[in-house]
Amino acid sequence: MxxxxxxxxxxxxxxxxxxxxxxxxxxxxxxxxxxxxxxxxxxxxxxxxxxxxxxxxxxxxxxxxxxxxxxxxxxxxxxxxxxxxxFVPLPPPSREGYIAVVCAGTSDRRVAEEAAVTLEIMGSRVERITDVGVAGIHRLLSRLDALRNADVVIAIAGMEGALPSVLGGLIARPLIAVPTSVGYGTGLNGLIAMGAMLNGCAPGVTVVNIDNGFGAAYAAANIHKSIRREQ
Known part of the structure; x- marks a missing residue:
């Protein structure tokens, strides 16, 4: 039927x-x-x-x-x-402010782009910040102004998954962490990164499933809408 x-x-x-x-x-x-x-x-x-x-x-x-x-x-x-x-081109942003999508390495970009495209079709402006993993932390520190001015930050990382913990101690913004399956054998296809993010000591970090850029973006867009509705 x-x-x-x-x-x-x-x-x-x-x-x-x-x-x-x-x-x-x-x-x-x-x-x-x-x-x-x-x-x-x-x-x-x-x-x-x-x-x-x-x-x-x-x-x-x-x-x-x-x-x-x-x-x-x-x-x-x-x-x-x-x-x-x-069925129309990606719309212009429908609200003020932006969401920062941050990925630790170039290998994490597929997940980061899934998040960014989801945010854009849901009406949020996206600031893409790529290749700022903790192995070269000076690259991350040079983008702190853009991160601190964002309404929400999505942090995407594989390997040891340290990026969200570092960001959690530097920015006072809603922070959504996305572990990726990027890494060598003992990374267990993202399980180690996810465990590190779940066990991180930085307060206020929310963790979604491995490689789930879409889920992080959907939550971030809802937060963004709520923030801008209240202002």
Whole structure:
């Protein structure tokens, strides 16, 4: 059976889309692309277009993205973020201020870009600060003004995961830490970085799951909206 099941739901035959999520939460349902076929993503995009002018799909490789964007007009593939957005270009920021997305190394940039693209489609301005890991801490210290002026900071790091702990002692801003799976064998695909962030002594650091740039960005955007609504 296809078509509307209950109010706010749309049954595609293989997925039930939450078409009322934008009215409840302020942003449409985000589509996780890993494990879905290109044809499934095409069908989802077409049905989502009936309900919203915004679309975000995450974790989509380049070959699958080429098929989806060729079949559905007005979609944009962000290759480094492995994300698709639509159905209009990324909007200009809808609120004052900005969110800093900080990554320790170049190898963390895929996760950082997933976070940045998510923030941009949700209406926040992004300040990207890259390759400022603690092994060259002078690079981080030279960007402290930009970090201290941000409304929210997302800190992304693999290896030993030390970046958020250092930032937590330097800035008085909501700080969301993202461990990445970047690192050598004993890094255990990000488990060591996540453990370090969860056990850090800097106060006020919130930790999301390994490689979850999207989750960090969604939370940061909600914080940003709340901060700017109160001002």
């Amino acid at each position: 296809t078509g509307s099941q209950r109010e706010g739901e749309l049954d595609t035959g293989f997925a039930v889309l939450d078409t009322a999520r934008e009215s409840r939460l302020g942003f449409p349902e985000v589509i996780y692309g890993e494990g879905k076929t290109a044809e499934q993503l095409i069908q989802i995009a077409r049905r989502m277009r009936e309900k919203s002018d915004k679309l975000l799909m995450t974790r989509i490789g380049s070959e699958k993205a080429a098929l989806v964007t060729a079949a559905v007009p007005d979609l944009l593939y962000h290759s480094e973020a492995q994300a698709i957005t639509g």
